[in-house]
Amino acid sequence: MAVPVTMPQLGESVTEGTVTRWLKRVGEHVEADEPLLEVSTDKVDTEIPSPAAGILQAILVQEDETVDTGTQLATIAQTDPATAPPAGPQVDRPSPSRRPIHPNHRPPIPSSAAPSPPLAAPPPPRPVAPAAQPVAPAPQPAAPARNPGGVAQRGRADSGAYVTPFVRTLAREHGVDLASLRAARNGDRIRRDDVLRAARSPRASQAALTPPVPRTTPALPVPVAERAPARDERGGTVVDIGPARRAFAASLLESLRTSAHLTTVVEADVTETVRSCEAAAASFRAREGVELTLRPFLASAVLEALKAYPVLGARADLDRKVIVHPDEAHLAITVGTPQGPVSPVIRNAGDLNLAGLARALDDLDERARTGCLVPENLSGATFTLDDRSAEGALFSTAVIAQPQVAVLGTGAVTRRPVAVAHPLLGEVVAVRSVLCLALTYDHRLIDGADAARFLAAVTERLQGGSLTAGLDI
Known part of the structure; x- marks a missing residue:
């Protein structure tokens, strides 16, 4: 069948x-x-x-x-x-490329031991002749050692093991040499766990390495097909746009053609939230096992504001001429990766408290960095939080992910003098922690006034201190 x-x-x-x-x-x-x-x-x-x-x-x-x-x-x-x-x-076909991995290091031992009995017999005729005899069979076991290198395919490490782009990126981030790893218990594949195990225990990984290649093998260089980068006729190097970037560009243009993008920006004084976050960082890490950053506070403030203004978390279905209000809030958080930004989704995020959001964010960060996201992690979002604080930007106008109707962009927290009200001194100038919130929304479905009210609700929760109630400070 x-x-x-x-x-x-x-x-x-x-x-x-x-x-x-x-x-x-x-x-x-x-x-x-x-x-x-x-x-x-x-x-x-x-x-x-x-x-x-x-x-x-x-x-x-x-x-x-x-x-x-x-x-x-x-x-x-x-x-x-x-x-x-x-x-x-079933492995008859690929076995020639796998088999030399182990025999590649063992033939020198039997080859030197096997000819030794003949060496004892021919000594009377001439001592030089027996020396030439073992040399002839030596290239035979060496030939398979060169063959895997010659037929190495795209995506394979120097050891002949296949490596996915995710595993290659993970190895580069952890400083693990892929050529030194063997794909133990995984056929001829080097997987994520192999790299993480080597990164956690460098000495153990060194002990698990394949034995060194005999000295006779390195004398024969492995051909490496490296072609020079293409040159443009007007000068400059030509670099191909990968399929992921092409698809990403197409989706951005499609969103800009579909939605009427408009952005509203406000400032939030997050001084008290930042202080609470820093004060509770150690106890939170000991209790929850993850770092406490500003992102869980941002996510919690957004989720609470969405309950008050659910239209911002709706889904547009203009073919049916309707707006669909989902029963649950599924929050997407933008994460930067070497391959580009991705927005994994926290399912039923509205049901999580601050600690639950922190753990979910840490898990998605790890999955994104190690290339372990699956399609289910990237679909079904009702709202996106585009956090760009790591890049140091104040704010940016993000592109709406269809069929969502809004995305909130956040930038870096900056320290600057601000006029604040003092209970005894009146208005005074103080150095405060300020965060810009940029809401990009589909103006066909959301009015500017609703966008401003939503931002005010987010700002109030970030400034009011209600989000820090459960922290040990």
């Missing part, structure tokens, strides 16, 4: 995806839920699992091709587990 493999819906508002790499070849066996290919969109790069166990019968979409969601990518000839072929024949 043939089972189709289709391009899944990789997040809300995502209509297409690009096949970046096939992890199996036609004719190879694949297990159910085993990673079959890698797909890239404007929101995430992810692995697509096989929907069934069987033989990869046909690949219909090649690497670097972009297709719409629902398009058939491949066909799997489903096999009955009782009649499925054993593991041996």
Whole structure:
């Protein structure tokens, strides 16, 4: 029975995806839920699992091709587990590239030990001849060692193990040398856990490294195909725009064509909130196991304001000429990654307290940095908080993620002199912590007055101190 493999819906508002790499070849066996290919969109790069166990019968979409969601990518000839072929024949094809990983380091030992008996027999004729005899078979085990390097495929580390873009980025961030890792217990794949284990225990990872390559092998350089970067005819280096960036650009233009973007900016005095956050940081970390930053306070203030002004968290459906008010608030938080910004979603965020929001934000940050986000983490948001405080910007006018109707952009907290009311001295100048809040909304559905009221509600909660009630200060 043939089972189709289709391009899944990789997040809300995502209509297409690009096949970046096939992890199996036609004719190879694949297990159910085993990673079959890698797909890239404007929101995430992810692995697509096989929907069934069987033989990869046909690949219909090649690497670097972009297709719409629902398009058939491949066909799997489903096999009955009782009649499925054993593991041996299924790895006949890739085994030449895997087998040398271990024999590559062992042949010198048997090769020197095996010819030794013949060395004892021929000494009478001539001592030089036996020395030449062992040299001849030596290149035979060395040949497989060069072969894996020569046929190394795109995405493989120097050790021959396949590495996903996420794992490669994670290794670079943790300073782990991919060429020194072996894909233990994972076939020929280096996975996230391998990198994290090596990062946590450098000495243990060094002990688990493959034995050093014999001296005779490095003498033969492995060919590396490095082509010079393309040059533009008017001068300058030509760099390809990746599929993820192309898809991201298309979604931005589509949003700008769809919604009437308008931005309203206010300032919030967050001095007391910042002080409370700093005072409770140590006890909060000990109790909850995560760092306490300003983001949970921002998220909590936004969620409370959305309860008072639910239209800001609605979903536009102009085809039906309606606005849909969701039953629950699903808050998206923008996170910067080496591949670009992503906005993972906190499900039912309105049900979480400050500690729950802090833990959820920390979890999504870790998933985004290590490339462990799945499509379910990137869809279904009803409102987006675009926090740009790490970049140091005061504020920015964000682009609305369709079909949402608003996004709140926040910048860096700045210290500056502000006129404040003193109970005894009247108006005085004091140095305060100030934060800009920039609300971008769809003016077709939201009036400027409603936007201003929503921002006032967020500001009141950030300045009033109500968000710090549960902290140990």
